[in-house]
Amino acid sequence: MNRTILEVRNLSKYFGGLAAISDLDIDIFDAEILGVIGPNGAGKTTLFNVISGFHLPSRGKVIFNGQDITGLKAHQVAHVGISRTFQASNLFMSLSVLDNVFTCHHLSYRTSLWKRFLHTPSAIEEEKRLRRGALEILEFMGLDPLKNEVAAKLTHGQQKALGLCMALATHPKLLLLDEPVTGMNPVEIQTMLNLISRIRSRGMTIAIVEHNMQAVMNLCERIIVLNHGKKIAEGLHKEISANKEVIEAYLGEEEEE
């Protein structure tokens, strides 16, 4: 087993009196692809929001690469190397595709602020390098034919792929994907799954929150199932699909609807 990259210990998050997550323990191992599934309201997105610093946890710890990142702000979490995508397409809608990715290089600058302000040759050189870097990411993800398009004009699937490019542009060590294939048609889903496994093949650690069971089953080796903020199962995907509690959580939900 690889070493642990992210440890979540006794994590709880309450909204008022409601426990969105309670006493959750999760390990994410280096270079793995972990799926987090669960019915609606199971606390999956809350988990990501807490890890990425958008919500403060009510209790518990988040440890990333041996560093306690509990309660850090979102931009600080981005700094230590955790990047995330959002459920809804969350882009700089009025910018071009290339500028979207380029803007995400915010953390990649090495020259000093003064040099950047005075536009010294080294700063200009760096700008060019980062712009090339943005283009490389787009090429890697197959979005480069669209690079001059305005983000708002892309299809839903393309926007999600762009969101993924932008998350990559911060050079993360851990990528959190919040529902990457929700609302897509089967073709788009397949493209997205290919993209994710391509990122994976570069050795990236990825955690995915997703409703689409089939997509998760195809992609992830290890799966964690949440229900009502608690972990009800964890294991390889064969074990999960045979787990009684998981089936109950899902089928129970569907019967009610």
Place this chain on the structure above:
Amino acid sequence: MTFIMMLRTGLISLGIAAFWGIGAYASAALVLKGGVSFWFALPAATVITGIIAWAIGYLLVRNPGFGFLILTSIIGMLISLVFGNIRWLGGFTGIEYIPLPDPFDIPFLAPIPFISKIPYYFLMLFLFLVVLISFWALYNSSTGRAWMAIGLNPHLAESIGVNVFRYRLIAFVIASGAAGLEGSFYAHYIGSINPNAFNIFKTIHVHIYAILGGTGSAFLGPIIGTFIMTFVPESLRVAKEIEPILTGALLILLIIFLPGGILSLLNLRQRHWQSFERIVRIARSIKKPPSLIEQKRE
């Protein structure tokens, strides 16, 4: 322009005139009470305004949105009362007899005295260019892009590692500092200042300049807006009593029919141009063997 800088980061400040006033008062007090030269007071006033803005901004910038809007407008309203009640700064009558800038020495040339309006004009032009160029440099650096990111999508900006609070504060301080610079110049140009000149209506006026010109552009919008707002009321002077009414009506018409400002007229043309470009692009891509794009995708 300062307004647009703030707007980019998603903040609307109604306190610009307050910082303008702080700059003017700081400069006047430095010259009259401190006995320093105008050429020292000008940058000093800018820095003082910036420091005060930093202190105020540190408290206010944390909660953007309506809270910020209201709080800055309160500062905008308070400032004339504050200055009015400081006896040392002349109370409500203000400060009078602010000396002219000292003659400006250029080596090998005769010193330039500030008697006619022409040296003022060149000084203003120079300051304007300094502000313009430094703002341009900021916008085109990582700082500018961070501002843009915050303005377009604060959550996303945060998730890519932009310290939203810090960059908003920087914008607030720089915008206020620039207002302070202008205030300092104004004080020495007019020769006297009084607290009522810096009330909130001045801020609103500044905002009208920017909105009229078009908020889409950081530089051209405010410049065009200011240009129009200075010349239109002047040319309507023929009917002096109804001039504000005419100007107001013009503004209302503009906002109804051109909500993007004067500059959106340009954008209309640009949009046509873009669609033309797209047609050219499509035409070109047809000539290319389609397999090229497919291969890249693999």
